[in-house]
Amino acid sequence: MVPQLVCIGEEFGISCFSGGGFDGLAGKHGAAARAISGGRRTGILHLGDYDQSGVHMFNSLAEDVIAFAVAAGAEVAFEWVAVTPEQIATCSVPTAPPKATGRRSFSGTVTIQAEALPPDILAAIVREAIEAHRDPAVHLEALAREEAEREAVRRRLAG
Template structure:
């Protein structure tokens, strides 16, 4: 039986104490820190977003090898405490949280916090249900900050072509019993566009078959990335992959969503949401939310009855 041994290659574990990158790496990290500071309000950024900003602003090589080097140095800089961990998101972790409490007092504190932070679903009374779907899971926190004010949920579409995901989406739409709009953000390439078109057709077919009445419908809008946005923002492109059979009918280059600056993506998404909002209803919901919060506050357990906080 062969013996399995760990790699002899030394890898960093935990923090890097006394991290001192060489001059060339320091220059690279200084450029990355300029990008992070410029887009501070959109943290966490993905490594790919930092990469594209450096390609455009600092002439960094637009190659996968250069991207790999940047990711390596960014990881070391975080371990070395030169860059805050919360500035970058590079995880793909799925978490199942537990609604458990240390004791009764912890539960009562939780209930009071929920009541004090009560927010009405501002989409519930609108004539249309909206959802945001994005290929890049790392961008979800940025998109959530835009959509949260309007109570629009945000999903990662990494499994967008999953039959289960498509059926669940169709079931949610049918349960809403009204029009639905799916706002999608993804790469501009043959694969991304083809999957988007296929999913739109598949979900629409499920909705039309299962809807409780004719007023239930679904519309898919590709918010980003489009050929017009690539052109208007002078984004870097690459040839379509020759190994992708869908490239045969593709015209022009391809481009990744993360090539768009974070602020531009946020503006594009917010505009797409605002176009669908009934503002009279929205203001009514904000007023009702405040009244609800006052009423809920009167029903909550008093702080003194909850033990030490």
Template structure:
């Protein structure tokens, strides 16, 4: 089972355009996700034989690093109680991406209470939409059985054509 989560609710529409063709729903916690949302994710994980893999996009800053960590820990703990397994994969923004794409940075706030080891912060919005789309598509496709995915698309198209023919006068 595969899900796409993002730190910011403002990014969900952009990510939904990328995830929709794969049948994925984008979820946003708008910061530190609620326990009820994490518990629901754990129940989804427990309902499948395969682990729930959560792809995560967020800022490279103290909160952006700790949000997915807290998400992963809490969902994994809830899922374990219900017999599920989880994995979290950080898709964006990473320190490597800051270097590779020469993203703008800002110094971390010295008043932050969370530990943060990156040399500077970078917002998710610093990634151009095409690069973010490529990163997300790659992360999704690396975890899908593309042959099965293509088969499902072909079957959907055949069923749609059959229905349209049946509706013709």
């Protein structure tokens, strides 16, 4: 999934990072540092499994990264983009019952791995989440600045 998400992110100038399970504090501190380096409010779109561990992993990640960012005077917001209960209901993907041995609280009646979402559906979900946060006017301004810069370079190169 990561290469696909990297490609989608690049279309919008957004970085994609993948964690492995319950990341340690060093990984979470690194995520906060990347968010802080942007110098403005940062949104983090999260894709993860919908199960006992996935829900707790998201909460732990968000809590720790936000705490690191706040300590540095920055603002970070997390949004769970996939897999959601609504997507489970509408995407017709294979599910499993929650693990009977799971000790973490979980209100879901079924679980699903993020990898079970078909690539085209996953791409649409991610694009829609990104678009929901974009300001079209800011995007148009950036495109106009880019074109003006290209034209200035062309003029300089032409002599």
